[in-house]
Amino acid sequence: MTRKTMTLALITTALVATGAQAQDVTLTIESWRNDDLTLWQNEIIPAFEAEHPGISINFTPSAPAEYNAVLNSKLEAGSAGDLITCRPFDASLALYEAGHLTDLSDLDAMDNFSNVARSAWQTDDGSVTFCVPMASVIHGFIYNAEAFDELGLEEPETEEEFFAVLDAIREDGTYIPLAMGTNDQWEAATMGYNNIGPTYWRGEEGRQALIAGEQSLTDDPWVEPYRVLARWGEYMGNGYEAQTYPDSQNIFTLGRAAIYPAGSWEIAGFNAQAIFEMGAFKPPVRTAGDTCYISDHTDIGIGMNAGTEHPEEARIFLNWVASPEFAEIFGNALPGFFPLSNAPVTLEDPLAQEFVGWRDECESTIRSTYQILSRGTPNLENETWGASVAAIKGTATPEEIGQRLQDGLASWYAPQQ
């Protein structure tokens, strides 16, 4: 038995070793988008390989929660893939500064992107761009259109209408008003706080002021969203404290909840699983006629491992990723991930169109915690998760939450001291 096993193991070793010496160049992509594996395998990679014989692509995602740890370990040891999917802002900046990502400023197709799109993957002075922007995601609310019809509800425009709709759904009792839980924490911050928040801190204006130290997290624009979140708890399902992210998705797609605080990335999955018509509305404004703000967050880019053995081929691939052709394929293969390229892209999915249409009506901003403010310890983004959960559960008052976050930020961020 054991001898047989040893032989088997040796053969496997030999097989693996020879497998690596194929004729063509194979580029390996590191990614956290394991949800998209099939789309890469069936649509994106074949499209590239058909045009570029001699280069094959291997998409090897790991689970989102493990991506940072796995990627960093592999980079340190030199076994990471040729192409690296970039998280926005500081996480990737750190990789660039540590010499793991290559300067891509001179990539021909980089001109296809606006400065805003590029800013998520640039050094602070904007002189170096180290990842090709791929897509952004937009926040809003997805709702069960059949439930809305049944109860005679309209898409809410203002905060007041929003809570009126929630009240009506709760009163009727057929549906859980809001499909969200706090067990995994991040939804409360991402689909809660950063979804509705930009309306209160006036998007980029407030975000920049916070970075410059002109506003603080104890100021009203930053505390008010917590006051609003504190009212959400009563509309969430029974036992929402232990409700996980997949639970929320399932509750909504099974038709048991009416409104899902969303990110546009849900669209593809919901299209496949929901058994009813869906609609979407943007984060409500305070009073009718106010400018609306949306979080249009630069979320995903792709860069080149500085240690790659095939820089030429990797650049060919990156140029292709920056091309309008890729934007078209990607945007339609993954409705809800909106290409950042300047080239106009026709999206076919109605929900995706709805989301992307808000770009024309509203001011866009990115998530407040992502740029610069999460560089130190305690990490503002992670703190915001816990803070948003505390607001919803009511375990701390919005004022206390603001103070705690401010103290944490001020402990390491000079402009806030």
Place this chain on the structure above:
Amino acid sequence: MKHARIRWHIVVFLAPAVLVYTAVMIFPLFNTLRLALYTRIEQERVFVGLENFRTLFFDPIWAEQFWNALGNNFWFFLIHMLVQNPIGVALAAILSHPRLRFAALYRSAIFIPTILSFVVVGFAWKLILSPIWGIAPSMMEAVGLGALFRPWLGLEGSALTTLALVSVWQFVGIPMMLIYAALLTIPEEILEAGEVDGVTGMAAFWKIKLPLILPSIGIISILTFVGNFNAFDLIYAAQGALAGPDFSTDILGTFMYRTFFGFQLQLGDPHMGSAIAGAMFAIILVGVCIYLFGIQTRLRRYQL
């Protein structure tokens, strides 16, 4: 010991284990632990001595997390000692009863949770305890306790205890098997001698069997201690790296992982991570030493 010659068989016996262990485990570990004495400033690795430990124990932000994780870890361990090991011993005692039928069947079934992966265990219990799926709520309803149901995994006060009990559920087979094996090695003559003296039933267990299996209980306790203070997977699988709600399930393993490898936007800090690992190492070392020198040497060992 008469001749001062090298006894080669000792070398042969020790060499393979020592070589593999040194090369693949000790060397990488100390290479990493060494990092605890450095920090990174402007991409340069700078030696800072014990500065990282000072930060860990005394900087308000770090210390709060560290003591929280340590306290949680002790609670986690306590529950295992108070629940897992007594249940394990009790099951083993029942199973070793000579006239019990189907013992093999029970034994195999009770051991099954132990062979499952954390991914499976975490998922299964989250399902059962989920307020949405309704397995636990509806079962409690059926026995008239519906009002007592709470979303335990989501509440600060109960999440850690719930996860500790899930872990107990998973691992109770190990003390059971070890004690069972130890009970079987007790010769029948000793028990029969006891019976002649009128020591039977429960009394036989407390007066004869328990003293004989004390060394095994000692091993189990120290294994539980080491296992609990290295625990990570179950919490991570069930609650994620932030060990929610509000860090109430954070133990040293998850704290170390989050710090060492980073999480979401938080960048990994191998130096502070190694400092936490160093602290874990010290705690476990102290525990093992207490066992080795304080307890093990006092346990009477019977060559059976």
Place this chain on the structure above:
Amino acid sequence: MNQARSNPLNIALMHGALVLYTLIALFPVFVILINSFKDRRSIFREPLALPDSESFSTIGYETVMRQGDFFLYFQNSMIVTVGSLFFILLFGAMAAYALSEYRFRGNMLMGLYLALGIMIPIRIGTVAILEMMVATGLVNTLWALILVYTAQGLPLAVFILGEFMRQVSDDLKNAGRIDGLSEYTIFFRLVLPLVRPAMATVAVFNMIPIWNDLWFPLILAPAEETKTLTLGSQVFIGQFVTDWNAVLSALSMAILPVLVLYAIFSRQLIRGITSGAVK
């Protein structure tokens, strides 16, 4: 004479306790298995109901089978687990014997050195281990995993086997020496058979974490050809996180082979334990 030990009421109570605990132990596995054979709506509507003609569905299994080569994953897991166990038991028993049988300078120190590894999670050394595997070209081979698991399992094996070897009677070994047996023969022929229950214990202890480990396969051998079953099913869970048919099926497929293995192996295990007891 055995009245107290065979009192029917006692026996009934014992069975009661064991049945209750067995149910608690098996319930979650049962829930996962039955639900993996139901369609999505029934999973949520009646999670405790058995699949019937209306709710029966294998859609989850179809999704899973379409996506990955579970037979290969299973084979990889087997090779890694069996290979690691072999080396842990062989090297561990040898070292434990050296430490428990012979007095020599540094014995105590060596014992402590080998026990150190119990106290630190090997995961901390990941980066250094990965660097070493890259340098030796072992990355994405099953050998990388076997080496790591062997190193990881040795401290506990030495610790437990040492405890048991101290209980082996000296008379037996000395009799062997008088008969002119070499130290190697005494170890392999006389001592090893006597510590079989302990070896079985060590095997079970190590088998489970090795089989279930996610971390090192993910870092050291994530290639398709070397994926283990646990890694394979985890990828699915991540990928189909909301597709519970697929998740439950992937979980069941991760559980079933272990259950089968265990059903086969548990008899060996029990026999090992009892034969040691009877000796």
